[in-house]
Amino acid sequence: MNKNNHSTELMTNSAAQANTIINAKANIATDTAEKTSTKCSDDDIKFMQRAFELAELAEQQNEIPVGAVVVYQGEIIGEGYNQSIMLNDPSAHAEMIAIREAGEHLNNYRLLDCTLYVTLEPCPMCAGLLVHSRIKKLVYGCDDLKTGAAGSVINLIADERFNHQIEMTKVEAQFAKKCSQLLSDFFKRRRKEKKQLKKSFKKTK
Numbered sequence: 613m614n615k616n617n618h619s620t621e622l623m624t625n626s627a628a629q630a631n632t633i634i635n636a637k638a639n640i641a642t643d644t645a646e647k648t649s650t651k652c653s654d655d656d657i658k659f660m661q662r663a664f665e666l667a668e669l670a671e672q673q674n675e676i677p678v679g680a681v682v683v684y685q686g687e688i689i690g691e692g693y694n695q696s697i698m699l700n701d702p703s704a705h706a707e708m709i710a711i712r713e714a715g716e717h718l719n720n721y722r723l724l725d726c727t728l729y730v731t732l733e734p735c736p737m738c739a740g741l742l743v744h745s746r747i748k749k750l751v752y753g754c755d756d757l758k759t760g761a762a763g764s765v766i767n768l769i770a771d772e773r774f775n776h777q778i779e780m781t782k783v784e785a786q787f788a789k790k791c792s793q794l795l796s797d798f799f800k801r802r803r804k805e806k807k808q809l810k811k812s813f814k815k816t817k
């Protein structure tokens with residue numbers, strides 16, 4: 613599978629591309645500020661930190677580094693990190709795994725009054741899952757400019773045409789940067805490894 617196709621990879625090969633991304637980011641920053649309903653609390657940072665540790669675990673296993681936790685009444689009841697490659701399962705995103713665990717913990721398929729913390733803006737699949745789960749709140753790290761479904765590309769979590777809307781908080785810029793840095797370092801490393809593999813393949817030919 614080609615990990616380079618993943619949405620979070622920022623391809624800044626040319627100045628023009630870089631500008632487009634910067635401009636897009638500027639737009640998102642404004643949009644996000646408007647739709648953010650609450651400010652990030654100390655607890656939010658604490659739980660995001662755990663989500664970040666899970667993202668690092670994914671990274672160590674060569675998975676795209678995204679981590680998520682579900683919190684209920686101040687307690688973590690579900691944790692997950694990306695495992696799509698390991699499990700050959702395109703649905704094995706961090707959010708999906710954390711939500712499944714939380715559902716089991718609560719013995720309920722509805723996660724009322726729960727908050728999901730995730731290091732990267734959810735994709736459309738996970739945003740849909742958040743609506744299905746009736747989760748109360750989403751706190752996420754960095755924007756996903758290519759497939760983000762909490763406002764970057766589309767906003768599925770606050771669409772009034774659906775029967776459930778989710779409150780959202782975006783973490784402070786410094787933490788968001790940390791989350792996106794983990795992703796871009798990962799893709800940089802993967803690209804380098806791929807190049808080296810190609811080189812050694814040519815040599816053996």
Ligand SMILES: [Zn+2]
Binds near residue numbers: 734736737738
């Ligand atoms: Zn997802």
